[in-house]
Amino acid sequence: xxxxxxxxxxxxxxxxxxxxxxxxxxxxxxxxxxxxxxxxxxxxxxxxxxxxxxxxxxxxxxxxxxxxxxxxxxxxxxxxxxxxxxxxxxxxxxxxxxxxxxxxxxxxxxxxxxxxxxxxxxxxxxxxxxxxxxxxxxxxxxxxxxxxxxxxxxxxxxxxxxxxxxxxxxxxxxxxxxxxxxxxxxxxxxxxxxxxxxxxxxxxxxx
Numbered sequence: 001x002x003x004x005x006x007x008x009x010x011x012x013x014x015x016x017x018x019x020x021x022x023x024x025x026x027x028x029x030x031x032x033x034x035x036x037x038x039x040x041x042x043x044x045x046x047x048x049x050x051x052x053x054x055x056x057x058x059x060x061x062x063x064x065x066x067x068x069x070x071x072x073x074x075x076x077x078x079x080x081x082x083x084x085x086x087x088x089x090x091x092x093x094x095x096x097x098x099x100x101x102x103x104x105x106x107x108x109x110x111x112x113x114x115x116x117x118x119x120x121x122x123x124x125x126x127x128x129x130x131x132x133x134x135x136x137x138x139x140x141x142x143x144x145x146x147x148x149x150x151x152x153x154x155x156x157x158x159x160x161x162x163x164x165x166x167x168x169x170x171x172x173x174x175x176x177x178x179x180x181x182x183x184x185x186x187x188x189x190x191x192x193x194x195x196x197x198x199x200x201x202x203x204x205x206x207x
Contacts, residue, residue, distance in 0.1 A: 018071070019078045029080035029090055033097050036072035039065055040101040044108030047167075052116060056171045062108070063167030069101065070160060095136070098156055102132050105163060109175075124179050131186035132159055138193040146200040152189030154182070 043065040050058035080086045106129040113121040135154055142149035166178030
């Protein structure tokens with residue numbers, strides 16, 4: 001067994017223990033989903049509170065908080081399956097709350113760059129926020145038409161990981177290039193999904 005597989009196995013074991021503990025409480029998975037949103041809002045406050053003097057520690061704290069929120073994002077579905085609480089509404093609620101969580105984080109960054117008088121990055125973060133929402137929206141609309149549309153790289157887990165990296169390593173100015181990567185790859189993903197849906201809807205008409 002390699003060290004990477006051992007690490008992955010160890011993380012999976014820890015995650016399963018958390019799921020087992022939460023399952024014993026019979027807590028609603030929807031509550032876990034909502035708690036994740038609240039934690040992400042706390043991370044957004046850390047971003048928004050940051051300034052030129054304290055941005056390094058505030059961004060680092062925000063990154064740690066987002067990791068905590070990610071744990072809830074990973075366990076809510078597992079708890080639902082383990083406690084037989086899987087519902088159609090639960091899947092819908094999880095998707096909606098994920099969008100609010102995304103917007104909260106980027107809104108925190110908007111506040112930070114606005115307070116720092118960095119107009120260009122205000123615009124860039126706003127663009128990233130829009131394209132992130134469009135990644136999810138294009139998939140939802142496409143799947144209402146053609147059944148499945150999982151093409152494209154920049155899904156929510158990848159976006160969250162990049163924001164965490166930018167926050168934790170902002171001491172070296174990592175957040176700025178992270179925003180560029182998010183802007184470019186999210187846009188490519190949206191275009192890819194539009195093209196994929198166009199091709200598939202044409203084939204449906206042809207058939």
